[in-house]
Amino acid sequence: MFKQLPDSIAETVEVTLNGQSIRVTQGISVAAMVLTQGLRCTRETPVSNSKRAPFCMMGVCYDCLMVIDDKANQRACSVMVKDGMTIDTQYGAGSKPQVFQC
Protein backbone atom coordinates (compact mmCIF):
# COMPACT_ATOMS: atom_id res chain seq x y z
CA MET A 1 0.00 0.00 0.00
CA PHE A 2 2.87 2.34 0.85
CA LYS A 3 6.37 2.57 -0.56
CA GLN A 4 9.41 4.28 0.86
CA LEU A 5 11.19 7.08 -0.97
CA PRO A 6 14.71 5.95 -1.88
CA ASP A 7 16.29 8.60 0.38
CA SER A 8 14.61 7.18 3.47
CA ILE A 9 16.01 3.67 3.23
CA ALA A 10 19.14 3.89 5.33
CA GLU A 11 20.45 1.17 7.62
CA THR A 12 18.44 -2.00 7.89
CA VAL A 13 17.64 -4.53 10.58
CA GLU A 14 16.36 -8.08 10.32
CA VAL A 15 12.91 -8.88 11.65
CA THR A 16 10.53 -11.82 11.36
CA LEU A 17 7.11 -10.84 10.05
CA ASN A 18 4.50 -13.61 10.25
CA GLY A 19 7.27 -16.20 10.20
CA GLN A 20 9.19 -14.69 7.31
CA SER A 21 12.60 -13.21 7.77
CA ILE A 22 12.97 -9.79 6.11
CA ARG A 23 15.34 -6.83 6.15
CA VAL A 24 13.63 -3.53 6.90
CA THR A 25 14.60 0.10 7.47
CA GLN A 26 15.87 0.88 10.92
CA GLY A 27 14.24 3.63 12.99
CA ILE A 28 10.68 3.26 11.70
CA SER A 29 7.63 2.02 13.57
CA VAL A 30 6.39 -1.53 13.21
CA ALA A 31 3.18 -0.16 11.65
CA ALA A 32 5.14 1.81 9.04
CA MET A 33 7.20 -1.29 8.36
CA VAL A 34 4.23 -3.62 7.82
CA LEU A 35 2.45 -1.10 5.60
CA THR A 36 5.52 -0.67 3.41
CA GLN A 37 5.88 -4.47 3.30
CA GLY A 38 2.46 -4.67 1.69
CA LEU A 39 0.62 -6.30 4.60
CA ARG A 40 -2.91 -4.96 4.32
CA CYS A 41 -4.40 -6.35 7.54
CA THR A 42 -2.64 -6.42 10.88
CA ARG A 43 -5.28 -7.92 13.14
CA GLU A 44 -8.65 -9.63 13.32
CA THR A 45 -11.11 -8.15 15.80
CA PRO A 46 -12.20 -10.18 18.86
CA VAL A 47 -15.85 -9.18 18.34
CA SER A 48 -16.55 -10.18 14.72
CA ASN A 49 -13.24 -11.44 13.33
CA SER A 50 -13.23 -8.61 10.84
CA LYS A 51 -9.92 -7.43 9.51
CA ARG A 52 -8.27 -4.21 10.56
CA ALA A 53 -5.12 -2.23 9.87
CA PRO A 54 -3.37 0.85 11.28
CA PHE A 55 -5.74 3.83 11.19
CA CYS A 56 -4.39 6.85 13.10
CA MET A 57 -0.65 6.04 13.34
CA MET A 58 -0.39 8.16 16.51
CA GLY A 59 -1.35 5.79 19.29
CA VAL A 60 -4.95 6.92 19.69
CA CYS A 61 -7.13 4.37 17.88
CA TYR A 62 -5.65 1.03 19.04
CA ASP A 63 -6.54 -0.54 15.71
CA CYS A 64 -2.93 -1.50 14.90
CA LEU A 65 -2.62 -3.99 17.79
CA MET A 66 -0.17 -6.77 16.89
CA VAL A 67 1.78 -9.51 18.60
CA ILE A 68 5.33 -8.20 18.97
CA ASP A 69 8.04 -10.41 20.45
CA ASP A 70 5.26 -12.72 21.64
CA LYS A 71 3.55 -9.93 23.54
CA ALA A 72 -0.01 -9.36 22.34
CA ASN A 73 -1.89 -6.08 22.09
CA GLN A 74 1.11 -3.91 21.21
CA ARG A 75 0.37 -0.74 19.29
CA ALA A 76 2.43 -1.29 16.15
CA CYS A 77 2.48 2.47 15.45
CA SER A 78 4.20 3.19 18.74
CA VAL A 79 6.84 0.43 18.74
CA MET A 80 10.04 0.86 16.73
CA VAL A 81 11.47 -2.05 14.73
CA LYS A 82 14.50 -3.70 16.32
CA ASP A 83 16.97 -6.24 15.06
CA GLY A 84 15.70 -9.75 15.76
CA MET A 85 12.14 -8.63 16.52
CA THR A 86 9.28 -11.00 15.72
CA ILE A 87 6.00 -9.46 14.59
CA ASP A 88 2.78 -11.38 14.08
CA THR A 89 -0.70 -10.51 12.98
CA GLN A 90 -3.03 -10.61 15.97
CA TYR A 91 -6.10 -12.81 16.08
CA GLY A 92 -8.90 -11.70 18.37
CA ALA A 93 -7.87 -10.66 21.85
CA GLY A 94 -4.29 -11.63 21.40
CA SER A 95 -3.44 -15.09 20.12
CA LYS A 96 -0.95 -15.67 17.33
CA PRO A 97 -2.36 -16.75 13.99
CA GLN A 98 -1.32 -19.93 12.21
CA VAL A 99 -2.00 -18.79 8.68
CA PHE A 100 -3.19 -15.34 7.79
CA GLN A 101 -3.29 -13.82 4.38
CA CYS A 102 -5.26 -10.90 3.04
Next chain:
Amino acid sequence: MLKNHYQLLIIGAGPAGLAAAATVSGHGISCALVDEQPAPGGQIYRCSESVSEQRARILGDEYQRGKQLITAFRNSDAEYFPDTRIWSLSNQRQIGIIHQEHSKIITADQILVASGAMERPVPFPGWTLPGVMQAGAGQILFKSAGAIPGYGVVLAGSGPLLLLLAWQYMNAGVDIKAILDVTPLTNHLLALPKLPRALLAHHYLTKGLVYQKDLRRAGVITKLGVSALQATGEECLQTVSYHHFGRQHTIKTELLLTHFGIIPHIWLTQASGCDHWWDKHQKCCRPQHDDWGNTSIDGIMVAGDGAGINGARSAEHAGRLAGLQALYALGVLTEQARDEQSINDRKWMQTDCHIRPFLEAYFAIPDKLLATPDNDTIVCRCEEITAGQIRDAVANGHSDSNQVKYFTRCGMGPCQGRQCANAVAHIIADTGGQAVSDNSLFRSRPPVAPLTLAQLADLHEANSQ
Protein backbone atom coordinates in the same frame (compact mmCIF):
# COMPACT_ATOMS: atom_id res chain seq x y z
CA MET B 1 16.76 8.60 35.62
CA LEU B 2 13.25 9.85 36.28
CA LYS B 3 13.06 11.50 39.72
CA ASN B 4 10.13 11.24 42.12
CA HIS B 5 9.42 14.95 42.07
CA TYR B 6 9.88 17.90 39.75
CA GLN B 7 9.04 21.54 40.14
CA LEU B 8 7.69 21.54 36.60
CA LEU B 9 6.63 18.53 34.59
CA ILE B 10 5.78 19.08 30.93
CA ILE B 11 3.75 16.44 29.11
CA GLY B 12 4.25 16.44 25.36
CA ALA B 13 7.15 17.44 23.09
CA GLY B 14 5.19 19.34 20.45
CA PRO B 15 5.57 23.08 19.88
CA ALA B 16 3.89 24.06 23.19
CA GLY B 17 5.89 21.69 25.36
CA LEU B 18 9.20 22.43 23.65
CA ALA B 19 8.71 26.21 23.91
CA ALA B 20 7.73 25.94 27.58
CA ALA B 21 10.82 23.87 28.41
CA ALA B 22 13.11 26.37 26.66
CA THR B 23 11.41 29.28 28.48
CA VAL B 24 11.96 27.95 31.99
CA SER B 25 15.55 26.91 31.25
CA GLY B 26 18.33 28.72 33.09
CA HIS B 27 16.16 29.67 36.06
CA GLY B 28 17.38 26.91 38.35
CA ILE B 29 14.14 24.94 38.57
CA SER B 30 13.92 21.19 38.12
CA CYS B 31 11.98 20.54 34.94
CA ALA B 32 11.27 17.33 33.07
CA LEU B 33 9.57 16.82 29.73
CA VAL B 34 7.98 13.46 29.04
CA ASP B 35 6.75 12.36 25.63
CA GLU B 36 5.42 9.21 23.97
CA GLN B 37 7.51 9.52 20.84
CA PRO B 38 11.17 8.54 20.49
CA ALA B 39 12.15 12.06 19.35
CA PRO B 40 10.89 15.60 20.02
CA GLY B 41 8.56 17.49 17.65
CA GLY B 42 5.04 16.27 18.44
CA GLN B 43 2.89 15.31 15.47
CA ILE B 44 3.39 18.54 13.56
CA TYR B 45 7.21 18.53 13.70
CA ARG B 46 7.62 14.77 13.91
CA CYS B 47 11.15 13.68 12.96
CA SER B 48 12.16 17.29 12.15
CA GLU B 49 15.64 16.57 13.46
CA SER B 50 16.28 13.49 11.39
CA VAL B 51 14.51 13.82 8.02
CA SER B 52 16.52 14.19 4.85
CA GLU B 53 16.70 17.58 3.17
CA GLN B 54 14.63 16.31 0.27
CA ARG B 55 11.82 15.17 2.54
CA ALA B 56 11.92 18.41 4.54
CA ARG B 57 11.58 20.40 1.30
CA ILE B 58 8.56 18.37 0.22
CA LEU B 59 6.95 18.93 3.62
CA GLY B 60 7.30 22.73 3.30
CA ASP B 61 8.63 25.74 5.27
CA GLU B 62 6.29 25.41 8.21
CA TYR B 63 7.54 21.93 8.97
CA GLN B 64 11.14 23.08 8.93
CA ARG B 65 10.39 25.57 11.69
CA GLY B 66 10.33 22.61 14.05
CA LYS B 67 14.10 22.33 13.89
CA GLN B 68 14.64 25.69 15.61
CA LEU B 69 12.23 24.80 18.39
CA ILE B 70 13.85 21.43 18.93
CA THR B 71 17.37 22.93 18.97
CA ALA B 72 16.31 25.47 21.62
CA PHE B 73 14.83 22.62 23.63
CA ARG B 74 17.92 20.42 23.25
CA ASN B 75 20.00 23.36 24.54
CA SER B 76 17.74 23.81 27.57
CA ASP B 77 18.40 22.27 30.96
CA ALA B 78 15.13 20.30 31.00
CA GLU B 79 15.46 16.55 31.57
CA TYR B 80 13.98 14.75 28.58
CA PHE B 81 12.22 11.39 28.73
CA PRO B 82 11.13 10.12 25.31
CA ASP B 83 9.23 6.83 24.84
CA THR B 84 7.37 7.59 28.06
CA ARG B 85 3.63 7.17 28.55
CA ILE B 86 1.38 8.87 31.06
CA TRP B 87 -1.43 6.69 32.35
CA SER B 88 -2.91 8.94 35.00
CA LEU B 89 -3.02 12.50 36.26
CA SER B 90 -4.73 13.33 39.55
CA ASN B 91 -5.99 16.64 40.91
CA GLN B 92 -3.27 16.25 43.57
CA ARG B 93 -0.69 16.51 40.77
CA GLN B 94 0.33 12.87 40.94
CA ILE B 95 1.35 11.56 37.57
CA GLY B 96 1.32 7.87 36.64
CA ILE B 97 4.14 7.20 34.22
CA ILE B 98 5.39 4.21 32.26
CA HIS B 99 9.05 4.65 31.49
CA GLN B 100 11.22 1.85 30.12
CA GLU B 101 8.37 -0.61 30.70
CA HIS B 102 8.22 0.25 34.41
CA SER B 103 5.41 2.09 36.07
CA LYS B 104 5.91 4.85 38.57
CA ILE B 105 3.94 7.63 40.22
CA ILE B 106 5.72 10.95 40.49
CA THR B 107 4.61 14.38 41.68
CA ALA B 108 5.19 17.92 40.49
CA ASP B 109 4.46 21.41 41.78
CA GLN B 110 3.40 22.56 38.34
CA ILE B 111 2.25 20.42 35.45
CA LEU B 112 1.87 21.58 31.88
CA VAL B 113 -0.32 19.29 29.79
CA ALA B 114 0.69 19.92 26.18
CA SER B 115 -0.97 16.82 24.79
CA GLY B 116 -1.78 18.27 21.37
CA ALA B 117 -4.55 17.28 19.03
CA MET B 118 -5.89 14.18 17.34
CA GLU B 119 -7.88 13.75 14.15
CA ARG B 120 -11.60 14.26 14.61
CA PRO B 121 -13.00 10.76 14.15
CA VAL B 122 -16.11 10.89 11.95
CA PRO B 123 -17.65 7.47 11.37
CA PHE B 124 -18.91 6.79 7.84
CA PRO B 125 -19.82 3.55 6.06
CA GLY B 126 -16.70 1.41 5.64
CA TRP B 127 -14.33 3.54 7.77
CA THR B 128 -13.09 0.46 9.63
CA LEU B 129 -11.86 -1.32 6.48
CA PRO B 130 -8.12 -1.86 6.13
CA GLY B 131 -6.99 0.73 3.58
CA VAL B 132 -9.01 3.53 5.15
CA MET B 133 -6.78 5.72 7.28
CA GLN B 134 -6.71 9.24 8.62
CA ALA B 135 -4.86 11.94 6.70
CA GLY B 136 -2.67 12.58 9.73
CA ALA B 137 -1.60 8.94 9.54
CA GLY B 138 -0.45 9.49 5.96
CA GLN B 139 1.57 12.48 7.05
CA ILE B 140 3.13 10.60 9.97
CA LEU B 141 4.13 7.78 7.62
CA PHE B 142 5.77 10.28 5.33
CA LYS B 143 7.57 12.24 8.07
CA SER B 144 8.73 9.24 10.06
CA ALA B 145 9.40 6.61 7.39
CA GLY B 146 9.49 8.47 4.08
CA ALA B 147 6.53 6.29 3.09
CA ILE B 148 4.08 7.46 0.43
CA PRO B 149 1.11 5.69 -1.18
CA GLY B 150 2.51 3.27 -3.72
CA TYR B 151 -0.57 2.67 -5.86
CA GLY B 152 -2.45 5.94 -5.71
CA VAL B 153 -4.69 7.42 -3.06
CA VAL B 154 -8.08 9.09 -2.65
CA LEU B 155 -8.17 11.97 -0.18
CA ALA B 156 -11.54 12.85 1.34
CA GLY B 157 -12.99 15.13 3.98
CA SER B 158 -12.61 18.74 4.94
CA GLY B 159 -10.00 20.99 6.48
CA PRO B 160 -6.62 22.60 5.91
CA LEU B 161 -4.65 19.41 6.59
CA LEU B 162 -6.31 17.64 3.66
CA LEU B 163 -5.11 20.37 1.32
CA LEU B 164 -1.62 20.42 2.84
CA LEU B 165 -1.27 16.64 2.58
CA ALA B 166 -2.44 16.72 -1.05
CA TRP B 167 0.17 19.37 -1.83
CA GLN B 168 2.91 17.41 -0.06
CA TYR B 169 1.92 14.20 -1.86
CA MET B 170 1.88 16.06 -5.17
CA ASN B 171 5.46 17.26 -4.47
CA ALA B 172 6.47 13.69 -3.64
CA GLY B 173 5.05 12.42 -6.94
CA VAL B 174 2.11 10.47 -5.47
CA ASP B 175 -0.77 9.56 -7.80
CA ILE B 176 -3.72 11.42 -6.23
CA LYS B 177 -6.82 9.87 -7.79
CA ALA B 178 -9.12 12.57 -6.42
CA ILE B 179 -9.66 14.98 -3.57
CA LEU B 180 -13.25 14.62 -2.37
CA ASP B 181 -14.11 17.75 -0.41
CA VAL B 182 -17.16 17.21 1.81
CA THR B 183 -17.22 20.83 3.04
CA PRO B 184 -20.84 21.98 2.47
CA LEU B 185 -20.92 24.62 -0.24
CA THR B 186 -23.08 26.79 2.05
CA ASN B 187 -20.08 27.12 4.38
CA HIS B 188 -18.45 29.42 1.87
CA LEU B 189 -21.22 31.95 2.42
CA LEU B 190 -21.41 31.43 6.16
CA ALA B 191 -17.68 32.05 6.50
CA LEU B 192 -17.74 35.29 4.48
CA PRO B 193 -18.48 37.62 7.44
CA LYS B 194 -15.35 36.22 9.17
CA LEU B 195 -13.15 36.96 6.15
CA PRO B 196 -12.20 40.57 6.95
CA ARG B 197 -10.73 39.53 10.31
CA ALA B 198 -8.98 36.57 8.68
CA LEU B 199 -7.22 38.98 6.33
CA LEU B 200 -5.22 40.17 9.35
CA ALA B 201 -3.51 36.77 9.23
CA HIS B 202 -3.56 36.63 5.45
CA HIS B 203 -0.47 34.47 5.05
CA TYR B 204 -2.61 31.44 5.93
CA LEU B 205 -5.10 32.31 3.21
CA THR B 206 -2.33 32.98 0.69
CA LYS B 207 -0.75 29.64 1.43
CA GLY B 208 -4.05 27.82 1.00
CA LEU B 209 -4.63 29.52 -2.35
CA VAL B 210 -1.11 28.65 -3.53
CA TYR B 211 -1.63 24.99 -2.61
CA GLN B 212 -4.93 24.96 -4.53
CA LYS B 213 -3.36 26.60 -7.57
CA ASP B 214 -0.40 24.18 -7.57
CA LEU B 215 -2.76 21.20 -7.33
CA ARG B 216 -4.93 22.50 -10.15
CA ARG B 217 -1.89 23.10 -12.31
CA ALA B 218 -0.72 19.56 -11.63
CA GLY B 219 -4.09 18.30 -12.84
CA VAL B 220 -5.26 16.88 -9.51
CA ILE B 221 -9.04 16.43 -9.57
CA THR B 222 -10.85 18.14 -6.70
CA LYS B 223 -14.59 17.58 -6.26
CA LEU B 224 -16.31 20.18 -4.10
CA GLY B 225 -19.55 19.62 -2.22
CA VAL B 226 -19.22 15.85 -2.03
CA SER B 227 -21.66 13.88 0.16
CA ALA B 228 -22.54 10.28 1.08
CA LEU B 229 -18.90 9.18 1.27
CA GLN B 230 -18.63 5.41 1.49
CA ALA B 231 -15.77 2.91 1.54
CA THR B 232 -16.47 -0.63 0.36
CA GLY B 233 -14.57 -3.85 -0.14
CA GLU B 234 -14.33 -7.53 0.75
CA GLU B 235 -12.26 -7.49 3.95
CA CYS B 236 -10.09 -4.63 2.62
CA LEU B 237 -10.89 -1.36 0.84
CA GLN B 238 -11.58 -1.73 -2.89
CA THR B 239 -13.73 1.24 -3.88
CA VAL B 240 -14.76 4.65 -2.63
CA SER B 241 -18.15 5.97 -3.66
CA TYR B 242 -19.74 9.38 -3.17
CA HIS B 243 -22.49 11.70 -4.35
CA HIS B 244 -21.62 14.77 -6.36
CA PHE B 245 -24.37 17.09 -7.64
CA GLY B 246 -26.99 14.38 -7.43
CA ARG B 247 -24.98 11.64 -9.12
CA GLN B 248 -23.24 8.67 -7.58
CA HIS B 249 -19.59 8.10 -8.49
CA THR B 250 -17.18 5.29 -7.69
CA ILE B 251 -13.38 5.22 -7.66
CA LYS B 252 -11.28 2.07 -7.43
CA THR B 253 -8.56 2.47 -4.82
CA GLU B 254 -6.85 0.49 -2.11
CA LEU B 255 -6.08 3.56 -0.01
CA LEU B 256 -8.40 6.28 1.26
CA LEU B 257 -7.11 8.96 3.61
CA THR B 258 -9.78 11.00 5.39
CA HIS B 259 -9.70 14.19 7.39
CA PHE B 260 -12.48 16.01 9.24
CA GLY B 261 -10.47 18.55 11.22
CA ILE B 262 -8.68 18.03 14.50
CA ILE B 263 -9.81 18.11 18.14
CA PRO B 264 -7.90 18.53 21.41
CA HIS B 265 -6.58 15.39 23.04
CA ILE B 266 -8.22 15.84 26.44
CA TRP B 267 -8.10 12.41 28.05
CA LEU B 268 -5.53 13.45 30.64
CA THR B 269 -7.13 16.74 31.62
CA GLN B 270 -10.49 14.96 31.77
CA ALA B 271 -9.12 12.21 33.99
CA SER B 272 -7.61 14.80 36.34
CA GLY B 273 -11.03 16.40 36.79
CA CYS B 274 -10.26 19.76 35.13
CA ASP B 275 -13.41 21.61 34.05
CA HIS B 276 -14.14 21.31 30.33
CA TRP B 277 -16.55 23.10 28.03
CA TRP B 278 -18.14 22.39 24.68
CA ASP B 279 -16.92 24.80 22.01
CA LYS B 280 -19.70 24.95 19.42
CA HIS B 281 -17.46 26.67 16.87
CA GLN B 282 -14.67 24.11 17.06
CA LYS B 283 -17.24 21.36 17.74
CA CYS B 284 -15.16 19.78 20.44
CA CYS B 285 -14.72 19.60 24.17
CA ARG B 286 -11.80 21.60 25.59
CA PRO B 287 -10.38 22.33 29.04
CA GLN B 288 -11.28 25.63 30.70
CA HIS B 289 -8.22 27.82 31.15
CA ASP B 290 -7.24 31.43 31.75
CA ASP B 291 -4.94 33.36 29.44
CA TRP B 292 -1.84 31.89 31.09
CA GLY B 293 -3.03 28.33 30.61
CA ASN B 294 -4.14 27.72 34.23
CA THR B 295 -6.97 25.17 34.39
CA SER B 296 -9.57 24.86 37.14
CA ILE B 297 -7.10 22.73 39.14
CA ASP B 298 -4.32 24.52 40.96
CA GLY B 299 -0.94 23.75 39.42
CA ILE B 300 -2.25 22.08 36.27
CA MET B 301 -1.83 24.11 33.08
CA VAL B 302 -2.62 23.48 29.43
CA ALA B 303 -1.07 24.91 26.28
CA GLY B 304 -1.23 24.24 22.57
CA ASP B 305 -3.89 22.37 20.65
CA GLY B 306 -4.69 20.23 23.70
CA ALA B 307 -6.26 23.39 25.13
CA GLY B 308 -8.29 24.13 21.98
CA ILE B 309 -7.32 24.17 18.33
CA ASN B 310 -5.26 27.24 17.45
CA GLY B 311 -2.46 25.73 15.38
CA ALA B 312 1.26 25.17 15.80
CA ARG B 313 2.38 28.82 15.89
CA SER B 314 -0.05 29.75 18.63
CA ALA B 315 0.91 26.58 20.49
CA GLU B 316 4.49 27.79 20.64
CA HIS B 317 3.45 31.16 22.10
CA ALA B 318 1.01 29.54 24.54
CA GLY B 319 3.83 27.23 25.64
CA ARG B 320 6.04 30.21 26.42
CA LEU B 321 3.24 31.92 28.35
CA ALA B 322 2.68 28.76 30.39
CA GLY B 323 6.43 28.57 31.02
CA LEU B 324 6.45 32.13 32.35
CA GLN B 325 3.39 31.40 34.48
CA ALA B 326 5.11 28.32 35.93
CA LEU B 327 8.15 30.44 36.83
CA TYR B 328 5.85 32.96 38.50
CA ALA B 329 3.94 30.26 40.39
CA LEU B 330 7.22 28.77 41.58
CA GLY B 331 8.34 32.14 42.91
CA VAL B 332 11.13 32.59 40.38
CA LEU B 333 9.61 35.52 38.48
CA THR B 334 7.68 38.46 39.92
CA GLU B 335 4.25 39.17 38.52
CA GLN B 336 5.64 42.22 36.78
CA ALA B 337 8.54 40.31 35.18
CA ARG B 338 6.16 37.62 33.99
CA ASP B 339 3.81 40.18 32.46
CA GLU B 340 6.61 42.12 30.77
CA GLN B 341 8.18 39.05 29.23
CA SER B 342 4.84 37.88 27.89
CA ILE B 343 4.04 40.97 25.80
CA ASN B 344 5.52 39.77 22.52
CA ASP B 345 4.01 36.30 22.69
CA ARG B 346 0.59 37.73 23.45
CA LYS B 347 0.84 40.08 20.49
CA TRP B 348 1.89 37.30 18.11
CA MET B 349 -0.77 34.99 19.40
CA GLN B 350 -3.48 37.59 18.97
CA THR B 351 -2.50 38.15 15.33
CA ASP B 352 -2.19 34.44 14.66
CA CYS B 353 -5.67 33.73 16.05
CA HIS B 354 -7.40 36.12 13.62
CA ILE B 355 -7.61 33.28 11.10
CA ARG B 356 -9.45 30.89 13.41
CA PRO B 357 -13.10 32.09 13.23
CA PHE B 358 -12.89 32.00 9.42
CA LEU B 359 -11.35 28.52 9.33
CA GLU B 360 -13.84 27.22 11.90
CA ALA B 361 -16.81 28.52 9.89
CA TYR B 362 -15.42 27.53 6.51
CA PHE B 363 -14.54 23.97 7.48
CA ALA B 364 -17.42 23.36 9.93
CA ILE B 365 -18.63 19.78 9.60
CA PRO B 366 -22.44 19.71 9.67
CA ASP B 367 -23.97 18.18 12.83
CA LYS B 368 -25.89 15.78 10.60
CA LEU B 369 -22.65 14.22 9.36
CA LEU B 370 -21.16 14.15 12.87
CA ALA B 371 -24.24 12.21 14.03
CA THR B 372 -23.54 9.25 11.71
CA PRO B 373 -26.77 9.27 9.66
CA ASP B 374 -26.35 5.67 8.42
CA ASN B 375 -27.52 3.30 11.17
CA ASP B 376 -25.44 0.35 9.93
CA THR B 377 -22.16 2.26 10.32
CA ILE B 378 -19.91 1.09 13.13
CA VAL B 379 -19.33 3.99 15.53
CA CYS B 380 -17.30 2.30 18.27
CA ARG B 381 -14.44 0.69 16.34
CA CYS B 382 -13.32 -1.37 19.34
CA GLU B 383 -16.60 -2.91 20.49
CA GLU B 384 -18.16 -2.69 17.01
CA ILE B 385 -21.28 -0.86 18.09
CA THR B 386 -23.32 0.68 15.27
CA ALA B 387 -25.08 4.04 15.11
CA GLY B 388 -28.37 2.09 15.05
CA GLN B 389 -27.58 0.33 18.33
CA ILE B 390 -26.80 3.68 19.93
CA ARG B 391 -30.05 5.16 18.61
CA ASP B 392 -31.95 2.14 20.00
CA ALA B 393 -30.34 2.67 23.39
CA VAL B 394 -31.41 6.32 23.35
CA ALA B 395 -34.93 5.30 22.34
CA ASN B 396 -34.93 2.94 25.35
CA GLY B 397 -34.31 5.87 27.66
CA HIS B 398 -30.52 5.87 27.89
CA SER B 399 -30.21 9.51 27.10
CA ASP B 400 -26.61 10.45 27.85
CA SER B 401 -23.18 9.18 26.80
CA ASN B 402 -22.37 7.33 30.01
CA GLN B 403 -25.72 5.53 30.04
CA VAL B 404 -25.25 4.52 26.41
CA LYS B 405 -21.77 3.29 27.31
CA TYR B 406 -23.01 1.11 30.19
CA PHE B 407 -25.87 -0.23 28.14
CA THR B 408 -24.05 -1.00 24.88
CA ARG B 409 -20.30 -1.26 25.79
CA CYS B 410 -19.75 1.57 23.32
CA GLY B 411 -16.50 3.30 24.34
CA MET B 412 -15.32 0.46 26.59
CA GLY B 413 -12.69 -0.98 24.25
CA PRO B 414 -8.93 -0.41 24.23
CA CYS B 415 -9.13 3.12 22.78
CA GLN B 416 -11.37 4.09 25.71
CA GLY B 417 -13.79 6.03 23.59
CA ARG B 418 -11.26 8.27 21.90
CA GLN B 419 -12.64 7.31 18.48
CA CYS B 420 -16.36 7.32 19.28
CA ALA B 421 -16.97 9.80 22.13
CA ASN B 422 -17.79 12.77 19.94
CA ALA B 423 -19.93 10.79 17.51
CA VAL B 424 -21.89 9.22 20.39
CA ALA B 425 -22.60 12.68 21.85
CA HIS B 426 -23.89 13.87 18.46
CA ILE B 427 -25.97 10.76 17.83
CA ILE B 428 -27.63 11.10 21.24
CA ALA B 429 -28.44 14.77 20.55
CA ASP B 430 -29.73 13.85 17.08
CA THR B 431 -31.98 11.13 18.52
CA GLY B 432 -33.63 13.39 21.08
CA GLY B 433 -31.39 12.63 24.03
CA GLN B 434 -29.15 15.07 25.84
CA ALA B 435 -28.05 18.02 23.67
CA VAL B 436 -24.34 18.27 23.00
CA SER B 437 -22.98 20.19 25.98
CA ASP B 438 -20.06 20.58 28.41
CA ASN B 439 -20.75 17.16 29.92
CA SER B 440 -21.54 15.26 26.76
CA LEU B 441 -18.48 13.03 26.57
CA PHE B 442 -17.78 9.77 28.40
CA ARG B 443 -16.28 10.12 31.86
CA SER B 444 -12.57 9.47 31.70
CA ARG B 445 -10.80 7.65 34.48
CA PRO B 446 -7.26 6.37 34.97
CA PRO B 447 -5.56 4.42 33.57
CA VAL B 448 -5.95 6.51 30.42
CA ALA B 449 -3.29 4.41 28.68
CA PRO B 450 -3.04 0.62 28.86
CA LEU B 451 -1.20 -0.68 31.87
CA THR B 452 -0.44 -4.33 32.58
CA LEU B 453 -1.10 -5.83 36.01
CA ALA B 454 2.65 -6.47 36.26
CA GLN B 455 3.32 -2.78 35.74
CA LEU B 456 0.72 -1.89 38.35
CA ALA B 457 2.20 -4.38 40.81
CA ASP B 458 5.57 -2.83 40.10
CA LEU B 459 4.43 0.53 41.46
CA HIS B 460 5.21 0.04 45.12
CA GLU B 461 8.72 -1.14 44.42
CA ALA B 462 9.42 1.71 41.99
CA ASN B 463 8.27 4.37 44.40
CA SER B 464 10.08 2.98 47.42
CA GLN B 465 13.43 3.25 45.64
